[in-house]
Amino acid sequence: MLGEIREKVHSAFRLTREDALKLFRTDDIFTLGELAAFSASTHNGDRAYYVRNIHVNPTNICVNRCRFCAFSRSRGEKGAFELTIEQIIKNIEEAMPVSEAHIVGGLHPDWPFEHYLKMLSAIRNEFPELHIKAFTATEVDYMRRISGKGLKEVLWRLKEHGLGSMPGGGAEIFNNAVREKLCPEKLGSEGWLEVTEAAHASGIRTNATMLYGHLESYEDRVDHLLKLRELQDRTFGFQAFIPLSYHPMNTDIGGEGASGIEDLKTIAVSRLMLDNFPHIKAYWVMLGEKISQLALLFGADDLDGTVIDEKITYSAGGVSRRGITEEELVNLIRASGRKPVKRDSFYEPARKWRVKA
């Protein structure tokens, strides 16, 4: 049944929407895995990447109240927090040595655009070697609205103050009918794609995500992948695609979440469809160490990193601990049969590793 798709994969032909649906619907997870692993090897050989990083969530106070989010709070609500710039610096200091800070947070009702710029400058001044990957398209769009500036100028000023790249969050699922149910206040899919395209045009590389396992259909997942593939054809600004498995605890949507098999299938179909994405990330914080390790055999080539201090998935009953040691990451990768490569934020081998090898 997958014979024709196998032919295409092995001759590097682009898969169609129908192919992707067939792959999602197949019961033959073994062939699916083999095809995705083959595709991964053409992109990244036998390498599997990880990074030493820290996640910083400056605030959980958010003007949006997305229904799948267990992290956000309103101002004054119990459990609401905001970190000062000094606290952020201190947290990073304690997490050293890391090569990347991943910074995402709520849309704070009072912080002006300048606050974000100050945050970036302060971090850059304190840690000039640290790569700052910060602010989803949703946050950048919010900065545009609160500052009254154009998108290009917002991006340019962020970059000027130290922004190195952008994470891929806030994409959720592009189908607006589903999106309306999940996160009616959040930046729409057109907006997300617009901000992302502008970031790429400004020389800012980004990731892309997809939240699945809630109310969406296979068609919605495939259309999401196709939109990303089209944009990537124009810009080549995406580095990694990160499918995010929805966690039902502590959210308004409820439901069961995706099965373990569904998690692996989604990784595999993403790898096969996104032929122009260099990397597919199995984000262990969301998938758990076990499923993310298996994902390395289903097309993923990146486990993200040591991740100290992640709060968003944890709030929704995420299965994983809040950090993992470099040794554990390396062990997971080795036991999967891949070669561990410590990377920087642009997937270059970290300098220390390069000297050793």
Added chain:
Amino acid sequence: MRPERISKTAALGLFKEAGLLKLGRMADEARSALHPEGVVTFVVDRNINYTNICINRCRFCAFYRDADDPEGYVLSKRELFNKIKETVALGGTQILMQGGLNPALDINYYLDLLRSIKKKFRINVHGFSPPEISYIARKADLTVREALAILREAGLDSIPGGGAEILSDRVRKKMSPNKISSSGWLKVMRDAHTLGMRTTATMMFGGKEKPGDIVEHLDAIRTLQDMTGGFTAFIPWSFQPGNTEYQGMAPATAVEYLRVLALSRVYLDNVPNVQASWVTQGLKMAQIALRFGANDMGSTMIEENVVRAAGVSHSVTMDEMIKSIKGAGFMASQRDTYYNIIKRL
């Protein structure tokens, strides 16, 4: 036509060389040939650990206490009966009774316990793994077979496959020097099967064993099963090093778990059922395990203490169990101890 049986050498080669997806495909085919109807079963039961006092002091165990330890306990009959009452109320059909080798308890304790349970409840007593049976027999100066016959008459229905660990005396000497030997474990099972009792078999891997030890273990089970046919199921699970003398050792990863599971399904062509261990792996992994050879989810575990003592705690309701099975693409059924389906869900 019965497919040709895989040899030890071929199994070792597969285990060392074959990719996970290849092994998985073989196991999935073997599973679906044995269980073509696509039903995944589970049992509703409770683990009752009647005592945690144990003279064996296995180095991989986080559960045992010494006799003079303030945390040592023996459950009273009242506590035990309450636990059974709750189990029955929750639709449970079986209790899994296991405990330490407690020098203060003799065979009369066990006989009295079994008789009084059977007098009060209609429930299957799946109890006393081979190390316990062997210890009870030795203390009573009986042969294993004699002890089994007496316990059975008092109400013991079937025997859990615990204590097999790895059936390699070299590894056992390292990790559990005081526990019965491989041949001792196999003898208890053989005697039980000969008396007409059904048992399960387990394997704990991810400790100090080598690939060859895993294949030897599987071969010992397959060989005995050829003779007796008494094993209902095989249950591989991975060593949980937390709170044990091996704390800090890296536990077997997901890939290793699935490789062992798949190899077990391929090798044990005469054991009808293979269990996924959601207790050690979590439900999402157990779902994946259903495509790597497993056809049974074990128990809902109304109570579980031993793995929890090692710092690994997963819990599941009957509803979650059913949803997980269906979410993995199978039909769900509640079964009894002997793998008869009692309720399609």
